[in-house]
Amino acid sequence: MAAGLYIHIPFCRSRCIYCDFYSTTRLARIEPFLAALHREIGLSNDSFWHNQHFATLYLGGGTPSLLSPEHISTLLSVLFDTFTFDSNVEISMEANPGALFMQNVPGYKKAGVNRLTIGVQSFEDNELKFLQRIHSSADALAALRAARRAAFDSLGMDLIFGIPGQSLASWQHTLATAVRERPEHISLYGLTYEQSTPLWSRYERGEVSKCEEELEREMFLAGIGLLKEAGYEHYEISNFALPGFRSKHNQKYWDSSPFLGLGPSAHSFDGVKRWWNVDDLTVYTKILFDGERPIEDEEDLGLLERIEELVLLGLRRKEGMSLVEWEELTGVVAAQFIDLLQHRFGAVDRGEGFFFSPAANVLTHYKNRLCLTQQGLLLYNTICENIFSLVNKELVNDWRDRKNKF
Numbered sequence: 458m459a460a461g462l463y464i465h466i467p468f469c470r471s472r473c474i475y476c477d478f479y480s481t482t483r484l485a486r487i488e489p490f491l492a493a494l495h496r497e498i499g500l501s502n503d504s505f506w507h508n509q510h511f512a513t514l515y516l517g518g519g520t521p522s523l524l525s526p527e528h529i530s531t532l533l534s535v536l537f538d539t540f541t542f543d544s545n546v547e548i549s550m551e552a553n554p555g556a557l558f559m560q561n562v563p564g565y566k567k568a569g570v571n572r573l574t575i576g577v578q579s580f581e582d583n584e585l586k587f588l589q590r591i592h593s594s595a596d597a598l599a600a601l602r603a604a605r606r607a608a609f610d611s612l613g614m615d616l617i618f619g620i621p622g623q624s625l626a627s628w629q630h631t632l633a634t635a636v637r638e639r640p641e642h643i644s645l646y647g648l649t650y651e652q653s654t655p656l657w658s659r660y661e662r663g664e665v666s667k668c669e670e671e672l673e674r675e676m677f678l679a680g681i682g683l684l685k686e687a688g689y690e691h692y693e694i695s696n697f698a699l700p701g702f703r704s705k706h707n708q709k710y711w712d713s714s715p716f717l718g719l720g721p722s723a724h725s726f727d728g729v730k731r732w733w734n735v736d737d738l739t740v741y742t743k744i745l746f747d748g749e750r751p752i753e754d755e756e757d758l759g760l761l762e763r764i765e766e767l768v769l770l771g772l773r774r775k776e777g778m779s780l781v782e783w784e785e786l787t788g789v790v791a792a793q794f795i796d797l798l799q800h801r802f803g804a805v806d807r808g809e810g811f812f813f814s815p816a817a818n819v820l821t822h823y824k825n826r827l828c829l830t831q832q833g834l835l836l837y838n839t840i841c842e843n844i845f846s847l848v849n850k851e852l853v854n855d856w857r858d859r860k861n862k863f
């Protein structure tokens with residue numbers, strides 16, 4: 458399986474109220490960071506990664522568009538000199554409309570970036586202000602159009618719903634504006650309240666009221682309906698793409714391909730083990746200048762974690778989770794698993810497969826895959842929890858024991 462490469466650029470012009478990704482606003486530290494990153498690239502070229510073919514490269518953050526085209530060009534040269542990439546490698550870069558110099562956009566294309574993802578979040582200025590984004594709706598449109606002028610033929614756009622004060626009508630306006638611009642890829646995220654963020658503190662102090670669950674549900678369904686009608690394929694719970702424009706990089710995370718993450722706080726996975734870097738730029742730089750890799754910790758995935766990952770990642774996707782992999786991991790035959798799910802959710806057989814619970818209609822079982830219906834996507838967390846409660850340690854071990862005896 459071809460690998461993915463992620464580079465975390467840990468700088469932002471200012472911090473958004475909801476974000477818990479690691480970044481600093483001390484932009485004077487960009488040059489020392491790049492020097493450290495180049496060292497990390499050299500140190501990461503061990504026998505495992507040296508033998509991988511990378512099909513994707515993703516520059517995320519933080520705000521990669523704070524780097525100049527020259528920075529990006531040098532970085533890509535160092536990466537291409539170090540690792541082996543497929544000839545048609547997907548090279549994505551995130552851009553914040555408030556930290557994107559329009560004259561730089563053609564330079565990114567020339568440097569080799571072939572996919573630009575723009576953090577629009579909303580086309581309503583009052584919502585952008587609440588989120589403490591540093592751009593307006595007009596800035597986002599200008600960024601999208603500059604990218605088109607620079608001949609980017611693969612554009613992504615991130616949007617957020619469930620913002621306090623957002624109405625269904627304002628969300629529909631954001632969606633309609635997005636669709637008019639026709640980016641090849643659109644991601645819809647419900648606003649989350651992460652504990653380390655100012656948004657969480659404001660919520661705890663009672664200064665912010667969360668969006669009503671029913672309204673958030675309606676917004677999600679409105680997004681699915683509008684984007685599908687506009688020709689976008691809903692291929693993952695939060696992701697939509699025009700035909701042929703799924704994010705290859707994100708698919709690496711969902712299908713358990715190996716991926717290497719470089720930069721502070723970046724995560725890596727080699728198929729068996731996960732590890733992650735320190736999330737502090739000062740410590741990151743110091744460790745690298747001492748000649749070591751800046752790894753904070755690592756973990757081997759145990760059987761239960763691998764089963765959980767199979768369910769959590771699989772059910773997010775249109776193709777669902779593989780029951781063949783389920784059998785390989787658990788030793789429990791798919792028919793038994795389906796049987797248990799039928800008891801848990803109730804089911805009706807409609808010939809092609811099972812539709813669990815005629816009322817809830819949440820899961821389908823088709824060609825060795827288990828998938829969530831649109832209704833099921835709305836209950837993703839609950840359904841995963843229900844499956845995990847079936848997949849408790851005793852049950853899997855019990856099945857394993859029985860299987861070994863036969």
Ligand code: SF4
Nearest residue numbers: 469472473476518519
């Ligand atoms: S610009 Fe992006 S990475 Fe930076 S704080 Fe805002 S959401 Fe987080």
